[in-house]
Amino acid sequence: MGTKLNAIRRHAVSWTAMLPMAAIVIVAYLGTALWTLRISLSSSRTFPKDDFVGLAQYARLFANDRWMLSLENLALYGVLFIAAALVIGFLLAVFIDQKVAGEGVLRTVFLYPYAMSFVATGLAWQWMLNPEAGIQQAVRRMGYPEFRFDWIVDQDMVMYTIVIATVWQSSGLVMALMLAGLRGIDEEIWKAARIDGIPKWRVYASIVLPMLGPSVATVFMLLATAVVKLFDSVVAMTQGGPGTASEVPTKFIMDHLFGRANIALASAGSIVMLLTVLALVAPILYARSRARRPREAA
Amino acid sequence: MKPGAPPPRRRLPGPARLGVYAFLLCAAAFFLLPLYVMLVTSVKPMEEIRLGNLFALPVAVTIEPWAAAWSDACTGVACEGIRGGFWNSVAIVVPSTILPILFGALNGYTLAFWRPRGSATLFAILMLGAFIPVQVMMFPMVRILAGMGLFSSLPGIVLVHLVFSMPVMTLLFRNYYASIPQELFKAARVDGGGFLRIFVQLMLPMSTPMIIVAAIMQVTGVWNDYILGLVFAGRDNLPMTVQLNNVINTTTGERLYNVNMAATILTSLVPLAVYFVSGRWFVRGIAAGAVKG
C-alpha cells in the first residue's frame, strides 16, 4: 500500500515537473501545427479565413516552379552543408586538439562568425564572391588573368556559395561541440593505442569517432534544423537569385506569409516541410528508441 | 587538461606538426577574410568604397562610421545609432537566458531519469517543433499572447523566447543527463532523495558546465534575435537588433556600408565578450559531461 502511494506520488511530482513543457508542446507547437494545417486548407490571404478549399493550396504549391526548385535546392544544400560542417568542424577540433599554440585565439577565430548577424556578414560574402569586385578580381590582378570564381552569378553553382558561407558561419560551433567531446575522451585510450602501435588517424577513425556519437547526434540535430530554416543567409547573399536559382522553401514561405499576403499557401508549404522532416526523422527516432530500450533495461 | 599532473603531450612528429599548423592557419585565414573585409570597409569613406577595391587598405582612415553607428545614425526621426536599444537587449537577454536554462535542465532531468508516461512522445513532438520556422508560428502566437494580456511586453517576449528555445535547451540537457550513469541516480533514490532534492542538490551542481554551454548558446541567440523582439517586445522594449536592422537594411534608401559594418561588429561585441570570458568553460563544460558518456 505504502509503495503504491509512493509510486503515485512519484508520478505526480514528475508529471508536475513536465507540466510547463507539456503546456508549451501542446499549445505552442502542436497547437500552431494544427492551426497551420487548418489554414493550409482554406483560402486565407492576409488574415485567417474559415472557408474550406480542400487541397487547392497544395495543388498550387506543387504546380509552382519556384517551390519545386526550392525543394531541389534545399536537398542539395542540406546534404552538402551538413557533411561539410560536420567534417570541417570535426577536423578543426581534431587539429586544435593537438596542443597547438594559441588555442584560445584560434577557437575564437573559428567561432566569431556565429556571433554576427548574417545581414552584414552576408553582404561581405556577396562582395567577396562577386566576380567583378571580389576574389576573382583580386586574383586576376595578382597576375592570373584567366582565374575564374564566379559561382555566385552562376545559375548552377550559386547554391554552393550559400554552402560555403553558412559552413563558415556554423562550423565554429560544430568545432566547439566536437572539441569538447574530444576533451572528454579518456587519456588512457591514447596511451593504450600508443603502446599497441596503432596509427593516430586510425584511433580517431575507429575509436574516437564512435565515442563522439552523442556529440555528433546533437550537432546533427542542430545542423538539420538550420537546414530546414535556411533563410537569412540566402536573403543576405543572393535574395534567391540569380533569378530563382537559389530559392529555398523557407524563403518561399516567408514571402507568402508577409509580402505576398497569402498565409494559406505559406501554411501549405510549412506543412509539406514538416511532413518531410517527419518522414526523414521518424525512422531514425524509432530505430534509436528500439536500440536503446534493451540496453537501458539491462 | 586535468589539474595537477601535466597531461601527456600528444605531439605529432615534425612534418605532420607543420601540416597541423598549415591547416589551422589556412583555415584561420579563410575564417578571417570576411572580418577583414568588414573591418577595412568600416574605416573607409564612401567614396573609396564606391571605387570597389574590396581588399585594399583604406587610403583615408576614418572612424566616423563607428561614431555614426553607435550614436548618430538616423533611423527615422530618431538619430541615436544602435545604442538606443542596448539596455532593452540586456533586459531581454538576462531572463531569456536564465528561464530557458532552468526549464531545459528540469525537462532534461525529468526525461532522462523519471520518464513519466508520455514524456517521450512530448519530447519527440518538441524536437519536431524545432523544425518549424518561428515566423510560421507567429500569427497564432500573437493571438495567444494577446489573449494572455502579454503581447507587447517584457514578460511576453521572455515567454516567447522560452517557447522557441525549449527544444534545443531540452535536447542539450536531456543528452547530458542521459550520459550520467543511472546508478548514480538510483543510489540517490535509495538514500531517500526526492524529485526536487536530487535535482537541486545532485544534478544541478553537476551541470554547471552544461549550464555555461547553454548560456552561451542562449545569449548568442537572444542577443541576435530580431524578428521576435520586433513583434513581441512592444515599442518600449525593442532590442538593439531592431536599430541595427534599421541602420543596415533598406530597399530603396541609400546604404552607408561603412556604418553598416561598424554597427554589425559593435552589436556582436556582447556575444563575443561572452565567448572570450567563458571560452575555457565552454569547452570543458561539455567535456565533463562526455567523460561519463
Add this chain to the structure above:
Amino acid sequence: MIGPGKFCAALALALAGCAAHAAGPRAEVIHWWTSGGESAAVKKISEAYRAAGGVWVDTAIALGEQARSVTINRIVGGNPPTAAQFNTSKQFLDLVEQGLLNDVDDVAKREGWETLFPETVLRVIKVKGHFYAAPVNIHNMAWIWYSKAALKKAGVAAEPRTMDELFAALDRLKAAGLVPLAHGGQSWQDNIVFTAVLANVGGADLYLKVLRDRDPAAIGSEAFRKVLLTFKRLQTYVDPGSPGRNWNDATAMLITGKAGFQIMGDWAKGEFALAGKAPDRDYGCIAGFGAAPPYLIQGDVFVFPKTKDAQAVKAQKLLAAVATAPATQVEFSIKKGSIPVRSDVDASRMDVCAQKGIAIMKDKSRHLANGEVFLTPDQNGALADIVTAYWNRNMPVEKVQKDIAAALAN
C-alpha cells in the same frame, strides 16, 4: 530591471500623458523610412505634425515587408499604432475589407482630395466610397538614368529619345569598354526593368490589358512578345557581376563613370546627391521614350488602424491633413526624391528631374499606375518570379507568355 532607455520611455510616456491636453493628439507612426535620406524626409512630416500641435511618436522598422507585418501583428494583438505606412497598392485592401481601418472621409472632403489627387491614387485609397489612406508622395520606379561622363567617353552625343536610340547608345558604350547597363540583378530590380519596357515599348494600352485586365489574349500577343524580347535583349548589356548587386552599387557605377545607364526609381537621386553629383551636370534622367511616355505611379500612404479612442481618432485626422498639406508634401519629396501627390504646389525648389516629373503629371493621359495597384500582392509576386527567372535564364519566350498568363489567371 530599469535601464536608462526604459526610464526615458516611461518618462516620455508620463509626460505625453499629462501633456495630452496641452500638447495635442499623440500619433504613433510605423514606417520603414530608415536610411539617411528617408530619415530626413520623415522628419519633415513629424515636424509639420508637431507644428500643427500634435505629438509624434516614431516607430521606424526597416524594410517594407517587415514594417507592414509588425503593423498587422499589432492590429491582431490589439495594440495598433495610430498610423502606419503602406505602399500605394492593394497591400492594405485586406485590412479595409476586414474592417480594421478607420476612414478619414471628413479630412478628404474638407481638403477636396477627390479633385486634388490623380485618379490612380484615388483608385487605391478610396474603397467603396470611403477614404482609407492619406497619400504622401509619388515615386516613378522606371526612370532611365545616365552618366554624362560615360556617354561622353563612348561618344554618345545626345540623350536617347527612343528605344532604338537607347540600344545604339548601349552598343557604343560596350564598344568603348564600359558597362552599358548598370543593373542590380535582384528580383525587384529585374521587375523594374520589365515594367519600364512594358510601359515604353508596349505602351499604356498593352500595359493595362496585361496588368489590369489580365487579358490572356494580350499576354499571348505579338506586341507582348516583343516587350519580353526587348527586355531580354537589355540583359545582354549588363556586366557579369550584376546578379545580387544592390541598386545603389549599380548607381555607384554611374557615379564613377564605369557604366552608362541604369533603370531605377527616382530614389536614385539620393545616391547621386550623397556623392555630390548634380542632375543635368553630372547625370541625366529620362522619364520615358516616345512623344508622350506614361508616368508610372507608385508611392507611400498612411493608413489608420481602427480605434475608438477619441484622442487617437483626432490624431489620425490631424496626420491625414498634415501629411497631405502642400508644404509638407514638397518638403518631404525634396528629401525623399519623389514628387508630391497633389499638383497645386510650388515646385520651384525641387530638382530638375522632379520638375520634369511634375510637368508630365499635369497631363492626366500620361498617368499610369504601377502593377501593384491592379494585382494582388500574391499575383504580383508570382509575376515577379517569372520575370526574374526569364531575365536570368534562357527559355523560350512562348513559355514565359504561358507562365505569365497562368500566374495572373489565379
